[in-house]
Amino acid sequence: SAVISQKPSRDICQRGTSLTIQCQVDSQVTMMFWYRQQPGQSLTLIATANQGSEATYESGFVIDKFPISRPNLTFSTLTVSNMSPEDSSIYLCSVGRLALTGYEQYFGPGTRLTVT
Amino acid sequence: LAKTTQPISMDSYEGQEVNITCSHNNIATNDYITWYQQFPSQGPRFIIQGYKTKVTNEVASLFIPADRKSSTLSLPRVSLSDTAVYYCLVAVYSSASKIIFGSGTRLSIRP
Numbered sequence: 001s002a003v004i005s006q007k008p009s010r011d012i013c014q015r016g017t018s019l020t021i022q023c024q025v026d027s028q029v030t031m032m033f034w035y036r037q038q039p040g041q042s043l044t045l046i047a048t049a050n051q052g053s054e055a056t057y058e059s060g061f062v063i064d065k066f067p068i069s070r071p072n073l074t075f076s077t078l079t080v081s082n083m084s085p086e087d088s089s090i091y092l093c094s095v096g097r098l099a100l101t102g103y104e105q106y107f108g109p110g111t112r113l114t115v116t
Numbered sequence: 117l118a119k120t121t122q123p124i125s126m127d128s129y130e131g132q133e134v135n136i137t138c139s140h141n142n143i144a145t146n147d148y149i150t151w152y153q154q155f156p157s158q159g160p161r162f163i164i165q166g167y168k169t170k171v172t173n174e175v176a177s178l179f180i181p182a183d184r185k186s187s188t189l190s191l192p193r194v195s196l197s198d199t200a201v202y203y204c205l206v207a208v209y210s211s212a213s214k215i216i217f218g219s220g221t222r223l224s225i226r227p
Contacts (some may be wrong), residue, residue, distance in 0.1 A: 031214075042218060043160065045217075048214050102150070103209030106159075106162070107161070109157075110158070
């Protein structure tokens, strides 16, 4: 398994500002994933962060809005830039592992962001 | 990635067996079927994964027919704590896999 922590757990921010979310994993992983989950909705993948290379963004998400850092194999940050109320959401980081039972993905507790 | 279709919501009562069916008509030969559970204010949690026939663990059973175009997650004797959203996913997995979530099934258990 993997234990994932995120900081902050929640925040209330003003529009136009930026927030950086930190994700720490208890063991080394090659790839980390960032998701967004809007109220009452499913999870949407924002990007995949591979250590030592640029993050790969999904359709509808761009680096200028959601810059990602991956300085080492246990840590990543996601910044939500120039925030608007539409960015209010839960942001989750995740890592995947191949196990005997198959491929499992583990998720952090999430960061609940409210933009006013 | 194969698209999945599952009921938006289901209701049941404590002590009942709950079966949630997922359709994945375009599943590919190398795809696996995986189910995740998500409680409010938490990230999703892996429940079970299978390729064909039946898989059982301490939490649930997964039934996959021979054509693999659907699968059924079976939760035995549910309790109130099983109230959650359940996601069915279909994908080829490797150490570099990413997971795309569908809409999920919101399961509500009543006393």
